[in-house]
Amino acid sequence: MNRSFRILTLLIIVSFLAACTNLGAGGKQVTIGGKNFTEQYLLSQMTVFMLRERGFDVDEMNNLGSTVVRKALVNKQIDLMWEYTGTALVTYMGKEPIADPGKAFEKVKELDEKRGIKWMNMSEVNNTYCFVMDKKEAKKYGIRSISDLAAYVRKHPGELKMATDAEFANRPDGLKGVEKRYDFNFGAEQVKQLETGLTYTALASGEVDVAMGFSTDAAIEKYDLLILKDDKHFFPPYYAAVSIHEDVYQKYPEVEEVTQKLADRLDSATMRKLNYRVDVEGKSVSVVAHDWLVKNGLIEK
Structure with missing residues (x-):
């Protein structure tokens, strides 16, 4: 052969x-x-x-x-x-x-x-954007929805601080769009821009009062955070x-x-x-x- x-x-x-x-x-x-x-x-x-x-x-x-x-x-x-x-x-x-x-x-x-x-x-x-808060802090302020948050910020300007990544802070369908839809404004000094993921640690450590996140992130479970209800259905x-x-x-x-x-x-x-x-x-x-x-x-x- x-x-x-x-x-x-x-x-x-x-x-x-x-x-x-x-x-x-x-x-x-x-x-x-x-x-x-x-x-x-x-x-x-x-x-x-x-x-x-x-x-x-x-x-x-x-x-x-x-x-x-x-x-x-x-x-x-x-x-x-x-x-x-x-x-x-x-x-x-x-x-x-x-x-x-x-x-x-x-x-x-x-x-x-x-x-x-x-x-x-x-x-x-x-897996959409969301706003999160510490549950105890949210209860103290009487906040369960983004409308509640907006009402509080309007009455107490400059008090609450927000953590977000740079993209969400600057895109029209991010923070700017939320503020427009819900008729409130944090103010530049109240917004802390961080790397994605660090928004949660800033919230957990008390550096900020509110943070942006994604609704299926493990950190929400880790820190036992409250997802604020998007009651005006802004986030797609x-x-x-x-x-x-x-x-x-x-x-x-x-x-x-x-x-x-x-x-x-x-x-x-x-x-x-x-x-x-x-x-x-x-x-x-x-x-x-x-x-x-x-x-x-x-x-x-």
């Missing part, structure tokens, strides 16, 4: 074994994409566990920036991901924010349908939902059922607790995702 023939035979055997492996797994293969922060790692990992239990061979492309992972989805380098309605609508599609969560979801569905991307299974995880909804290529969905429609079970059990409070276990307690994403899925009966032990 000559060398070329032996190599050809070996390649045929390898190909045959690979085909058998795929058949053994049902031949169902998908690639899940994810962004570069804890919540996204958890959403991706939970989806991986659930799909693998249903016989899928799952690859992951995680730790990507928002625009990078979106481009990967559009270019079919990934098949599906958990994306946020507000990010898609404003950042990717260049549209104005829509305050109503259901209408925002329907709009991104409509716009992405033209690209062959299907949106489904919107969860109650809303950033609800996590599944976006998947239409052809992948047509090939594997069961993905909708699997991810629906996950979406039905997730909300912002649950996500904060899961993020807390990773970011504060230092547990691995895989362990946190697996334990929560087992506890909620979504996968076997």
Whole structure:
């Protein structure tokens, strides 16, 4: 047997074994994409566990920036991901924010349908901006909503201090927009601009009275903070939902059922607790995702 023939035979055997492996797994293969922060790692990992239990061979492309992972989805380098309605609508599609969560979801569905991307299974995880306060301090001032905060600031100008990152402080849909919608103003001397994340420590240490944050951040759980109700619905909804290529969905429609079970059990409070276990307690994403899925009966032990 000559060398070329032996190599050809070996390649045929390898190909045959690979085909058998795929058949053994049902031949169902998908690639899940994810962004570069804890919540996204958890959403991706939970989806991986659930799909693998249903016989899928799952690859992951995680730790990507928002625009990078979106481009990967559009270019079919990934098949599906958990994306946020507000990010898609404003950042990717260049549209104005829509305050109503259901209408925002329907709009991104409509716009992405033209690209062959299907949106489904919107969860109650809303990773949007928020204002937070220490619970005891908020109770002392009689503040539970942004309207309450605005009323207090108008009556006591210069008393309360606010911590924010530079982006939120200067963008029209950030602090300036909130002040305009709720008719109040902190004043330049009352606003402390910090790196993202340090707003919470400034609040916890008593340097400031109010801080901006994101509603699913682990630090809200860590410091037991109160999220002020956005009673005038200024902040646009950033609800996590599944976006998947239409052809992948047509090939594997069961993905909708699997991810629906996950979406039905997730909300912002649950996500904060899961993020807390990773970011504060230092547990691995895989362990946190697996334990929560087992506890909620979504996968076997």
